[in-house]
Amino acid sequence: MPSSNLVIIAAAGARKTERVVDTALADPTKRTLIVTYTNENQREITARIQRKTGVIPANVEVMGWFAFLINECARPFQRSVFGQPHYLRRLNFIGNKPDYIAKTNPAYFFDRHHDIYRDGVSDFAVLANTNTNASVIRRLERAYDHILIDEVQDLTGFDLDLLDLLLRSQIEITAVGDPRQFMIRTTNATRNRKYCGTGIVDWFKERADICQLEEQCYSYRCRKEICEFADALFPAMPDTESRNNSEDEHVGTFVIGATEVTAYVEKYTPTILTYDKNRDTQGFPGMNIGMAKGSTHDRVLIFPSGTMLAYVKSRDLAKFREPSKLYVAVTRARFSATFVDPST
Amino acid sequence: MRKRAVIKKIIIKNYRIFQDFELAFNEKLNILVGDNDIGKSTVVEAINLALTSRLNGKFLAQELTPYLFNALTTSDYVSKLASDPKTTPPEIIIEVYLEDQPGSEILCGSNSLDGTESYGVRLRIALDPDFAEEYSEFISDPTQVSLVPTEYYKVEWLGFSGNGISYRSIPATASLIDATTIRLQSGADFYLQGIIGEHLTKKERVELSRSYRSLREKFSDNESVKTVNTKLSGTKGDVSNKTLSLSIDISQRYTWESSLAAHLDDLPFQFIGKGEQNTLKILLALNRKIDDTHIVLIEEPENHLSFSSLNILVSKIAEKCKDKQVIVTTHNSYVLNKLGLENLILLNDSGGVGIRDLPDTTQDYFKKLSGYDTLRLVLAKSAILVEGPSDELIVQRAYMSAHSGKLPIEDGIDVINVRGLAFSRFLDIAKLLKKKTAVVRDNDGKDKARLNKRYEAYTTEDYLTVHFSTDTSLKTLEPQLRSANGRELLNTIFGTTFASDEELDDYMEDNKTTCALALFSTKEQLNMPDYIKNAVQ
Numbered sequence: 001m002p003s004s005n006l007v008i009i010a011a012a013g014a015r016k017t018e019r020v021v022d023t024a025l026a027d028p029t030k031r032t033l034i035v036t037y038t039n040e041n042q043r044e045i046t047a048r049i050q051r052k053t054g055v056i057p058a059n060v061e062v063m064g065w066f067a068f069l070i071n072e073c074a075r076p077f078q079r080s081v082f083g084q085p086h087y088l089r090r091l092n093f094i095g096n097k098p099d100y101i102a103k104t105n106p107a108y109f110f111d112r113h114h115d116i117y118r119d120g121v122s123d124f125a126v127l128a129n130t131n132t133n134a135s136v137i138r139r140l141e142r143a144y145d146h147i148l149i150d151e152v153q154d155l156t157g158f159d160l161d162l163l164d165l166l167l168r169s170q171i172e173i174t175a176v177g178d179p180r181q182f183m184i185r186t187t188n189a190t191r192n193r194k195y196c197g198t199g200i201v202d203w204f205k206e207r208a209d210i211c212q213l214e215e216q217c218y219s220y221r222c223r224k225e226i227c228e229f230a231d232a233l234f235p236a237m238p239d240t241e242s243r244n245n246s247e248d249e250h251v252g253t254f255v256i257g258a259t260e261v262t263a264y265v266e267k268y269t270p271t272i273l274t275y276d277k278n279r280d281t282q283g284f285p286g287m288n289i290g291m292a293k294g295s296t297h298d299r300v301l302i303f304p305s306g307t308m309l310a311y312v313k314s315r316d317l318a319k320f321r322e323p324s325k326l327y328v329a330v331t332r333a334r335f336s337a338t339f340v341d342p343s344t
Numbered sequence: 345m346r347k348r349a350v351i352k353k354i355i356i357k358n359y360r361i362f363q364d365f366e367l368a369f370n371e372k373l374n375i376l377v378g379d380n381d382i383g384k385s386t387v388v389e390a391i392n393l394a395l396t397s398r399l400n401g402k403f404l405a406q407e408l409t410p411y412l413f414n415a416l417t418t419s420d421y422v423s424k425l426a427s428d429p430k431t432t433p434p435e436i437i438i439e440v441y442l443e444d445q446p447g448s449e450i451l452c453g454s455n456s457l458d459g460t461e462s463y464g465v466r467l468r469i470a471l472d473p474d475f476a477e478e479y480s481e482f483i484s485d486p487t488q489v490s491l492v493p494t495e496y497y498k499v500e501w502l503g504f505s506g507n508g509i510s511y512r513s514i515p516a517t518a519s520l521i522d523a524t525t526i527r528l529q530s531g532a533d534f535y536l537q538g539i540i541g542e543h544l545t546k547k548e549r550v551e552l553s554r555s556y557r558s559l560r561e562k563f564s565d566n567e568s569v570k571t572v573n574t575k576l577s578g579t580k581g582d583v584s585n586k587t588l589s590l591s592i593d594i595s596q597r598y599t600w601e602s603s604l605a606a607h608l609d610d611l612p613f614q615f616i617g618k619g620e621q622n623t624l625k626i627l628l629a630l631n632r633k634i635d636d637t638h639i640v641l642i643e644e645p646e647n648h649l650s651f652s653s654l655n656i657l658v659s660k661i662a663e664k665c666k667d668k669q670v671i672v673t674t675h676n677s678y679v680l681n682k683l684g685l686e687n688l689i690l691l692n693d694s695g696g697v698g699i700r701d702l703p704d705t706t707q708d709y710f711k712k713l714s715g716y717d718t719l720r721l722v723l724a725k726s727a728i729l730v731e732g733p734s735d736e737l738i739v740q741r742a743y744m745s746a747h748s749g750k751l752p753i754e755d756g757i758d759v760i761n762v763r764g765l766a767f768s769r770f771l772d773i774a775k776l777l778k779k780k781t782a783v784v785r786d787n788d789g790k791d792k793a794r795l796n797k798r799y800e801a802y803t804t805e806d807y808l809t810v811h812f813s814t815d816t817s818l819k820t821l822e823p824q825l826r827s828a829n830g831r832e833l834l835n836t837i838f839g840t841t842f843a844s845d846e847e848l849d850d851y852m853e854d855n856k857t858t859c860a861l862a863l864f865s866t867k868e869q870l871n872m873p874d875y876i877k878n879a880v881q
Contacts, residue, residue, distance in 0.1 A: 031447075071505070071506075071507045072449075072505075075453070075455070075505060075506040075507060076449075076452060076453030076454070076455065076504070076505040076506060076507075077453060077454050077461070078455070078506065079454045079455065079459060080454065085454065085455040085456065085459070085506070086455055086502075086506060088506070132454075132461070135454075135461050139449050139452050139453070139505075140449075142446040142447060142449055142452070143447070143449035
């Protein structure tokens with residue numbers, strides 16, 4: 001019997017999140033948990049469910065990845081790791097796990113307020129599960145029939161070990177993601193490093209016995225011109241077929257000079273994306289690229305970093321380190337993605 | 345459908361009378377008995393508190409007072425603080441352990457005092473770290489500290505997963521039924537309200553609120569109210585330029601719960617006899633059929649009830665609670681016998697002792713003969729069991745002679761008249777409770793071997809002793825007394841002039857209690873038969 005676990009690797013605009021929401025709402029008898037990596041996406045999923053059903057049904061829960069790790073995996077059996085109940089307070093999202101401290105020392109995982117470093121949470125959860133002879137997983141099995149994981153590409157290090165345990169549990173797992181949209185996070189974890197980013201596809205392929213892999217190489221959102229630009233960033237990944245055939249007067253990727261921005265904004269009213277808050281957007285309100293993940297817009301106007309702009313001009317991947325950010329930025333657009341060159 | 349909720353165990357630290365308390369519960373009926381002030385009500389209160397985080401109907405966080413803390417804990421803290429400002433401020437912990445509730449995983453984990461994987465709720469009252477600075481300031485002068493500074497405390501309500509819970513997360517609900525009627529200003533009974541509220545479905549409650557609101561709206565449409573309001577608005581300008589009118593407050597604060605009164609045969613609930621109020625409340629709670637997740641807590645059902653009403657009520661409790669977990673506190677032997685001695689839990693300050701293994705025949709026996717004072721035996725420090733009222737008086741007198749005039753009860757020893765019942769029934773209970781008990785009985789002409797054989801199941805325990813005379817020629821108490829004291833002395837005490845022992849014996853047999861009373865109160869020096877002397881040592 002093939003595994004009921006399903007992993008969907010899909011391009012931007014393939015309606016991944018939509019699929020997650022529809023699957024979650026499909027069976028009201030199943031206790032379903034939707035986990036996603038970022039707060040923005042968590043809000044987006046909640047809003048979509050509310051748009052479809054008015055309220056979140058009682059059998060569905062939406063949770064951030066760290067809330068899931070801490071409240072449902074690490075906390076219930078924390079006693080089994082250092083013998084202390086009620087020790088773990090909350091997440092330390094900013095600090096880094098200290099180097100050169102033994103894993104048998106609580107300071108490896110916790111700061112002095114007993115907040116757990118984000119790099120250590122899944123490691124700790126897996127440890128608690130091992131020490132309790134799988135109580136952590138058994139508890140989850142009793143709590144949920146189905147767990148859906150959105151943005152699965154963002155799981156790294158020990159997150160994958162926990163995912164492996166979940167895939168082998170009685171819980172039905174559905175994971176969706178796009179490795180091209182992997183957001184590099186500062187981590188000194190070496191575990192599972194080769195499965196970071198596009199490597200996660202290999203991780204799933206190695207687990208063909210416990211999950212079915214489905215690759216969706218199409219985009220309902222982006223026009224062909226956008227797909228081609230985005231595909232060029234990841235030559236190792238299969239090409240994306242555009243399923244957006246609507247016509248528009250302004251389609252493709254463009255570069256404009258700083259002096260043309262006002263006129264361009266007036267003419268096309270694009271959504272403005274910035275590489276970071278230090279870009280001069282000439283007073284127009286912009287959104288960081290990372291925050292825009294998951295959203296759809298007709299047009300985007302991008303204030304890029306220097307290396308991004310250099311790539312756009314040269315199309316030389318050899319020197320380009322941040323294809324994911326650029327991929328996310330352009331694939332927000334249905335029709336046009338335009339870059340601002342501050343030098344002209 | 346959720347699984348039947350059952351409380352397996354409660355652990356209490358530093359709450360009221362309990363400093364360190366742990367008690368396991370039966371799956372169905374639990375009868376808590378114990379001396380006054382041993383904390384029967386506190387156990388029930390603590391369960392309710394842990395399951396609802398409410399105390400006296402209000403959120404615990406708003407009801408925090410230093411007096412919730414155990415007195416010993418408090419004085420310990422205060423005295424330690426004087427020498428060491430780093431003394432850990434005390435905290436209250438109440439943990440309720442439930443039988444496994446798959447699906448309510450927020451309750452599951454090992455974040456409990458017990459430390460094993462289990463389902464349960466933990467209520468903790470502890471220093472709020474946000475107030476650490478204010479607290480240090482406060483204790484900088486320890487002489488000012490006489491109580492636990494609960495104003496710097498917070499309430500934590502967690503499942504054993506370690507995550508915060510809400511009322512909805514707990515599959516078990518509890519009705520607390522207290523005989524002492526606590527009333528709100530409006531006169532409706534708080535407990536009654538709660539019970540009615542729980543009795544209704546969500547939909548019924550909404551309907552009720554809606555019709556209540558429309559009733560209030562109709563009030564202002566009433567002609568005479570309109571007239572009054574027109575008149576009132578005419579006075580505009582006297583004190584203010586705004587329009588004054590009368591209306592019923594339809595804000596959320598005044599809901600049907602606080603305004604509607606229950607009526608029984610058209611009598612408002614508070615005008616019904618207290619006994620009937622109590623019965624009604626208990627029956628309402630027991631009748632709740634919504635689901636089996638319900639735990640019923642009953643405080644002293646015997647209050648305000650006549651014997652016959654009590655009989656009916658107790659049968660109802662027994663019948664309705666077949667599938668529910670019920671925790672009853674009582675002071676009443678009748679309630680105890682009728683509901684089943686096997687369900688008894690005798691409380692002490694660190695836990696309780698049950699007598700689950702009482703032989704079925706003995707349980708049946710007391711269920712049928714419910715008037716017997718089993719509870720007296722249960723509560724006594726130690727007991728002397730006797731056959732009848734005259735034996736009781738003589739044993740008391742013997743005890744006083746042996747202990748410089750002190751009555752046995754002053755030493756916590758209860759002399760219990762078993763009134764013709766077999767001693768073995770009481771010894772069954774005494775054995776399970778490991779209660780020091782002496783039996784004083786007539787030999788009825790039976791020899792030592794025969795009588796010893798009868799009690800051999802009990803006398804292997806060193807705290808159980810059976811005392812009788814080995815002189816089979818003196819079959820009962822009266823000839824024993826005559827033999828020990830001589831005819832002459834007894835004639836003096838009774839004011840009689842019997843010429844033979846037989847005549848005196850006959851007189852004493854015919855006037856047992858009168859003679860016993862005379863002996864009990866005589867100023868003469870009495871000599872007690874040896875077996876009685878032994879028993880009162």
